[in-house]
Amino acid sequence: MWQLYHFPLCPFSRKVQLALSEKKVPFSLQLVYPWDAPEGYEQLNPALKTPALHHPERGIKLADSQAICEYFEETESKSPLIPGSAAARAEVRRLVALFDDVLYADVTAPLLHEKMKKRLVLRQSPDSQVLRSTMRLTHEHLDYIDWLIDTRRWLAGAQLSLADFAAAAQLSVIDYLGGIDWADHRQAHGWYRVIKSRPSFAPLLKQKMEGLPAPRHYADVNA
Amino acid sequence: MWQLYHFPLCPFSRKVQLALSEKKVPFSLQLVYPWDAPEGYEQLNPALKTPALHHPERGIKLADSQAICEYFEETESKSPLIPGSAAARAEVRRLVALFDDVLYADVTAPLLHEKMKKRLVLRQSPDSQVLRSTMRLTHEHLDYIDWLIDTRRWLAGAQLSLADFAAAAQLSVIDYLGGIDWADHRQAHGWYRVIKSRPSFAPLLKQKMEGLPAPRHYADVNA
Incomplete structure (x- = not known):
C-alpha cells in the first residue's frame, strides 16, 4: 500500500x-x-x-x-482531476500553481510560521503586523475565488478539478489557523462548504496538530 | 504566432x-x-x-x-520533454519542482533581488551576507547535480528532459548574476556546457538585461 x-x-x-x-x-x-x-x-x-x-x-x-x-x-482513470482539452488542462494547472505558489507564499506559509512554528518550535509570539498582512492578502485571494465562482461552476471551469482541491487544501490550513473571515465572500464560502462536505475531505477535518487546537468552527461542515 | x-x-x-x-x-x-x-x-x-x-x-x-x-x-509530439513511464515522468516532474521551487527560492530569487532589483529599481547596494548564503546554497545544489550526473546520463535518467532545461534555466540566470563557481563541480559543469551548446540555448546567451551587463564568460559556450 x-x-x-x-x-x-x-x-x-x-x-x-x-x-x-x-x-x-x-x-x-x-x-x-x-x-x-x-x-x-x-x-x-x-x-x-x-x-x-x-x-x-x-x-x-x-x-x-x-x-x-x-x-x-x-x-488511475477514475475521477479525472485534470479533465478536458489541452487548454482546459492548462487552466487547471495554472490555478493549481496559483494556489500552490502564490496563495501559499502570500498567506499559508507566513501563517504557518507565525502561528504554528513560533508556537511549537521557536516558542515565540506571532508578529501582529504579519498577521494583518496575511488577512489582507487572504481577502484578495478570496475576491478572486468569488470572481471565478461568479463566472464558472467550479474554479477551473465546468468540471470539478484539482484546482478546487489545491485551493481548498490551502484554505483548510488557513482556516485551522484562524485566518479566514468569510464576510463579503458569499460565493467563495458557498463553494468551500461544498468541497468541505465531500467524503474525501472528512479525514482532513479530523487531523489535529499536536499542541495547536483548531478553532471550534473548523470541523463543522456547515460553518 | x-x-x-x-x-x-x-x-x-x-x-x-x-x-x-x-x-x-x-x-x-x-x-x-x-x-x-x-x-x-x-x-x-x-x-x-x-x-x-x-x-x-x-x-x-x-x-x-x-x-x-x-x-x-x-x-506537440516532437521532442518529448517528459518522456518514459509514469514513474519516469514523475521523476522528471519532481526534479523540475526542485529546481523551480527550491533552487529558485534558495538562490535565484535572492540573487535577483540583491543584484538586479536593488540595482535597477531600488537603487540600493546588495547585502553581502545574503550573497554569501546564496553562494553556499548554490554549492549544495551543484553537489546534488554532480551526484545525479554521476549516476545518470541526464538529470532525470537516461533521456534528456525538462528537468535538464529547468535546472539550466535557473543556473543561467545565477551565472549571469555572477553567482556560480564551478570549482569542485566537474560533473555539473560538464553537463551545463553540453546544455549551453544546444541551439535552443543560443538566444538566451544573447538576451541582456538593460543596465546590468553579464560577466564576460557568460555567453562563452566553452566556459
Missing part, C-alpha cells in the same frame, strides 16, 4: 490526500515534521519537504505534490 | 523558451517587467508574473511555466 509522509497542517499533503481519496487509491499516513525529519527521509524526498509517497512493495518513491497528482492522473 | 511575455532574467521564461525551441514551436518575445506590468497584463496572467503565453489568432492564453510546458507536451 502507498504510504503518505505528511504532517497535519501541510497544505500540499492535504492536496495529495484529497486527490488520492477522490481517486479511491488506498494509502496509510506516516507522520513526519520536515523541520525535524528522521535520518533517511532524504532518500524519500531529497528536498526534505512533505509530501512524499512510498510504495515499498513496488519500490516506487514519489515526491512533490504536483508530480504525485500527475502520476495518479496518468495511472 | 505565440507571444511569450518575459523579461531577460526570468528563469521561468527561460525554461519555457528552451522547451518551445526544443519542440520547434515558433514564438515572438514581448518584454514585460512584472514589478512594472502594463495595464491589462492581469488579463494574461492574474498572478502578475512572467511567463505568460498568448496566441491572439487562436484566442489562447496560458500562464505558469509548468502549465505551459505540460500544454506543449500534450499538443
Whole structure:
C-alpha cells in the first residue's frame, strides 16, 4: 500500500490526500515534521519537504505534490482531476500553481510560521503586523475565488478539478489557523462548504496538530 | 504566432523558451517587467508574473511555466520533454519542482533581488551576507547535480528532459548574476556546457538585461 509522509497542517499533503481519496487509491499516513525529519527521509524526498509517497512493495518513491497528482492522473482513470482539452488542462494547472505558489507564499506559509512554528518550535509570539498582512492578502485571494465562482461552476471551469482541491487544501490550513473571515465572500464560502462536505475531505477535518487546537468552527461542515 | 511575455532574467521564461525551441514551436518575445506590468497584463496572467503565453489568432492564453510546458507536451509530439513511464515522468516532474521551487527560492530569487532589483529599481547596494548564503546554497545544489550526473546520463535518467532545461534555466540566470563557481563541480559543469551548446540555448546567451551587463564568460559556450 502507498504510504503518505505528511504532517497535519501541510497544505500540499492535504492536496495529495484529497486527490488520492477522490481517486479511491488506498494509502496509510506516516507522520513526519520536515523541520525535524528522521535520518533517511532524504532518500524519500531529497528536498526534505512533505509530501512524499512510498510504495515499498513496488519500490516506487514519489515526491512533490504536483508530480504525485500527475502520476495518479496518468495511472488511475477514475475521477479525472485534470479533465478536458489541452487548454482546459492548462487552466487547471495554472490555478493549481496559483494556489500552490502564490496563495501559499502570500498567506499559508507566513501563517504557518507565525502561528504554528513560533508556537511549537521557536516558542515565540506571532508578529501582529504579519498577521494583518496575511488577512489582507487572504481577502484578495478570496475576491478572486468569488470572481471565478461568479463566472464558472467550479474554479477551473465546468468540471470539478484539482484546482478546487489545491485551493481548498490551502484554505483548510488557513482556516485551522484562524485566518479566514468569510464576510463579503458569499460565493467563495458557498463553494468551500461544498468541497468541505465531500467524503474525501472528512479525514482532513479530523487531523489535529499536536499542541495547536483548531478553532471550534473548523470541523463543522456547515460553518 | 505565440507571444511569450518575459523579461531577460526570468528563469521561468527561460525554461519555457528552451522547451518551445526544443519542440520547434515558433514564438515572438514581448518584454514585460512584472514589478512594472502594463495595464491589462492581469488579463494574461492574474498572478502578475512572467511567463505568460498568448496566441491572439487562436484566442489562447496560458500562464505558469509548468502549465505551459505540460500544454506543449500534450499538443506537440516532437521532442518529448517528459518522456518514459509514469514513474519516469514523475521523476522528471519532481526534479523540475526542485529546481523551480527550491533552487529558485534558495538562490535565484535572492540573487535577483540583491543584484538586479536593488540595482535597477531600488537603487540600493546588495547585502553581502545574503550573497554569501546564496553562494553556499548554490554549492549544495551543484553537489546534488554532480551526484545525479554521476549516476545518470541526464538529470532525470537516461533521456534528456525538462528537468535538464529547468535546472539550466535557473543556473543561467545565477551565472549571469555572477553567482556560480564551478570549482569542485566537474560533473555539473560538464553537463551545463553540453546544455549551453544546444541551439535552443543560443538566444538566451544573447538576451541582456538593460543596465546590468553579464560577466564576460557568460555567453562563452566553452566556459
